[in-house]
Amino acid sequence: MKVFISADMEGISGVATNQQLKTPSEYQRFRKLMTADVNAAIDGAINGGATEVVVADGHGNMSNILIEDLDTRARLVSGSNRVMCQLEGLDDSFAGIMFVGHHGREGGSDLTVISHTLAGVCVNEMKVNGKIVGETELNAYVAGAFGVPPLFISGDDAYIKEVKETLPNVESAITKRAVDRFAAELIHPETAQDAIRQKSEAAVQKVKEQKPVTLNGPITFELEFKGPQQAKMTTTLPTVELISPKKIRFTCNDMVEAYKHMWACVIIAITATNGVLGNVNA
Ligand SMILES: [Zn+2]
Missing domain, CATH: 3.40.50.10780 (Dipeptide transport protein)
Known part of the structure; x- marks a missing residue:
């Protein structure tokens, strides 16, 4: 086991x-x-x-x-x-x-x-299908x-x-x-x-x-970020909708896909906090 x-x-x-x-x-x-x-x-x-x-x-x-x-x-x-x-x-x-x-x-x-x-x-609030998590x-x-x-x-x-x-x-x-x-x-x-x-x-x-806790069907995430610059940069992904200056929304087919998508948005938002290329020595 x-x-x-x-x-x-x-x-x-x-x-x-x-x-x-x-x-x-x-x-x-x-x-x-x-x-x-x-x-x-x-x-x-x-x-x-x-x-x-x-x-x-x-x-x-x-x-x-x-x-x-x-x-x-x-x-x-x-x-x-x-x-x-x-x-x-x-x-x-x-x-x-x-x-x-x-x-x-x-x-x-x-x-x-x-x-x-x-x-x-960067994350102020996270909602999955309307529920704060x-x-x-x-x-x-x-x-x-x-x-x-x-x-x-x-x-x-x-x-x-x-x-x-x-x-x-x-x-x-x-x-x-x-x-x-x-x-x-x-x-x-x-x-x-x-x-x-x-x-x-x-x-x-x-x-x-014990039973698994499941959410079926399309999964909608709403993320409220701490700064508008963090929310805005996640709209580089075509699936992301900006619903207010600091809030975004996206929907995926299932929870695993949605979790990865959320993580991508958080990575972008972290990076955008002080300017995305600010710390890159390229
Ligand atoms: Zn920790």
């Missing part, structure tokens, strides 16, 4: 501020903690019956997890040039997907720790298109509450209490990792009870 893990960093145990993930010396500490949280989930998944685990590193440059410290029973997708973004490597051969260290969406109802949607520099819900829909159900989430308490509104049946492990977007009441990482191990094991044990 194959289990896929989408790993992010903001919801990892010990993380309370963005500075911790950006200051070089601090960042090295949190790479170790991220790897340890992921290891707890791998151990739980295998104890629960998984025979293969693939982890996709999905934070920042997507190469945070320390491969030399990763559980030897797992494989790691690392590096950021990925057509399938946080889900590179996922296909219909997996029995379930787990989300480790994820975070709430930009502008969510609670001040979840370091909340954002995919790229804080964060990364976990979005990825769960894409996994659903492959017939893969969501099993487990870990992150701060406000994130878990937010995601359970859409995915009520997932098992969850709380890694900290959200105090503010840039503050948290922390517990010791080993305590959080014990919870991750236990809950991911329980989640995989009952994998047969």
Whole structure:
């Protein structure tokens, strides 16, 4: 039985501020903690019956997890040039997907720790068929298109509450209490990792009870960007319609195609933030 893990960093145990993930010396500490949280989930998944685990590193440059410290029973997708973004490597051969260290969406109802949607520099709001989504819900829909159900989430308490509104049946492990977007009441990482191990094991044990979450038919994305220059540059794609200075819309035949299209728009928008060729030495 194959289990896929989408790993992010903001919801990892010990993380309370963005500075911790950006200051070089601090960042090295949190790479170790991220790897340890992921290891707890791998151990739980295998104890629960998984025979293969693939982890996709999905934070920042997507190469945070320390491969030399990763559980030897797992494989790691690392590096950021990925057509399938946080889900590179996922296909219909997996029995379930787990989300480790994820975070709430930009502008969510609670001040979840370091909340954002995919790229804080450009995405203000993302809607799929009219519903506002964060990364976990979005990825769960894409996994659903492959017939893969969501099993487990870990992150701060406000994130878990937010995601359970859409995915009520997932098992969850709380890694900290959200105090503010840039503050948290922390517990010791080993305590959080014990919870991750236990809950991911329980989640995989009952994998047969879990159903994929699916959106059928044409999929329409609406993306609101932070700046009009970001929205405008995505209209280089003929499928993109500008519906207001900062908002775009496009429709694709299915969720996987739409996810890739969304990712293309976000890549363009990130690049357009300060002028598309500003940092290219050509
Ligand atoms: Zn992240």
